[in-house]
Amino acid sequence: MEDPNVFAGAFVDRSGERRKDPDWMANALQSDGARFVPIWGDQCLVSGELPEAVLLTRRQVDAYFDEDNLIFLGLFRDHPAFAVAISQGLDAPFRELGEFQSLRHLGTVLPADEANLVAHARALVLWHQSQVFCGICGSPTVAEAGGNSRRCRNQGCGRELFPRTDPAIIVIVADGDRCLLGRQSNWPEGLYSTIAGFVEPGESVEDAVRREVYEETNIRVGDVTYHSSQPWPFPSSLMLGFFAEAESTDIILNDGELEDARWFTRAQLQKGEIGLPFRISIARRLVDHWLKRDDAAAECA
Numbered sequence: 041m042e043d044p045n046v047f048a049g050a051f052v053d054r055s056g057e058r059r060k061d062p063d064w065m066a067n068a069l070q071s072d073g074a075r076f077v078p079i080w081g082d083q084c085l086v087s088g089e090l091p092e093a094v095l096l097t098r099r100q101v102d103a104y105f106d107e108d109n110l111i112f113l114g115l116f117r118d119h120p121a122f123a124v125a126i127s128q129g130l131d132a133p134f135r136e137l138g139e140f141q142s143l144r145h146l147g148t149v150l151p152a153d154e155a156n157l158v159a160h161a162r163a164l165v166l167w168h169q170s171q172v173f174c175g176i177c178g179s180p181t182v183a184e185a186g187g188n189s190r191r192c193r194n195q196g197c198g199r200e201l202f203p204r205t206d207p208a209i210i211v212i213v214a215d216g217d218r219c220l221l222g223r224q225s226n227w228p229e230g231l232y233s234t235i236a237g238f239v240e241p242g243e244s245v246e247d248a249v250r251r252e253v254y255e256e257t258n259i260r261v262g263d264v265t266y267h268s269s270q271p272w273p274f275p276s277s278l279m280l281g282f283f284a285e286a287e288s289t290d291i292i293l294n295d296g297e298l299e300d301a302r303w304f305t306r307a308q309l310q311k312g313e314i315g316l317p318f319r320i321s322i323a324r325r326l327v328d329h330w331l332k333r334d335d336a337a338a339e340c341a
């Protein structure tokens with residue numbers, strides 16, 4: 041089995057059955073083994089030259105911990121693991137233990153299991169902060185199920201809110217030995233990437249692939265094959281990666297989202313004629329795998 045995409049990998053045993061077991065949760069919270077992932081604003085605490093996530097004990101997070109906003113992540117390396125939100129209004133705490141950094145930079149350097157854990161913690165903390173009030177009646181909401189859902193406090197409403205992920209497609213479109221890449225005007229000069237966009241209501245992901253590629257580049261796509269997915273926690277996307285085969289080749293930037301889109305040959309990419317996305321992104325993995333796929337085909341020919 042291939043290594044999972046960065047941030048993915050199911051390294052946390054989510055132990056869904058424990059979420060509604062208050063006795064187990066209370067014991068876990070108080071246990072010496074409990075570990076807490078601090079999220080300050082949207083940043084994560086790390087230490088060391090080759091950074092590792094800093095996981096805290098209950099005693100260390102006592103000043104910040106709020107049992108009404110408990111966020112249970114699951115079992116991590118056999119320890120009950122929780123997220124703890126720290127208001128960004130405060131000076132960065134725990135300076136003696138490490139430094140808070142952006143997850144965007146940490147994805148490439150943290151051990152894979154820690155990247156999975158802290159991305160999960162950060163996504164849930166940010167979700168809770170955005171769901172303090174009910175979207176139907178405007179009443180305050182309260183965390184439940186170990187912080188894996190919230191409920192409106194207004195008994196006449198009682199709406200249950202679940203953490204959301206926003207599905208987005210990302211696709212490398214091939215035309216023989218060429219692939220379709222585009223760039224947005226605010227990207228670093230020379231950087232090109234795969235076509236991507238959010239799935240809209242009423243669409244299958246395959247429909248979304250065909251629509252996004254057409255809207256952005258005017259290219260009609262035939263076969264669409266699923267590759268892999270990546271939880272992309274900025275803030276809550278789920279990137280669904282595909283290979284697709286082009287049925288047309290004339291590029292027109294229909295919706296103006298891209299500043300440029302072109303066909304690039306494998307040789308051009310291998311020579312480094314353009315910049316490619318960060319190694320942590322599924323976009324880069326799609327490009328790398330497409331290059332390898334063609335290499336294999338070339339060897340067979």
Ligand SMILES: [Zn+2]
Binds near residue numbers: 176177179197
């Ligand atoms: Zn409500």
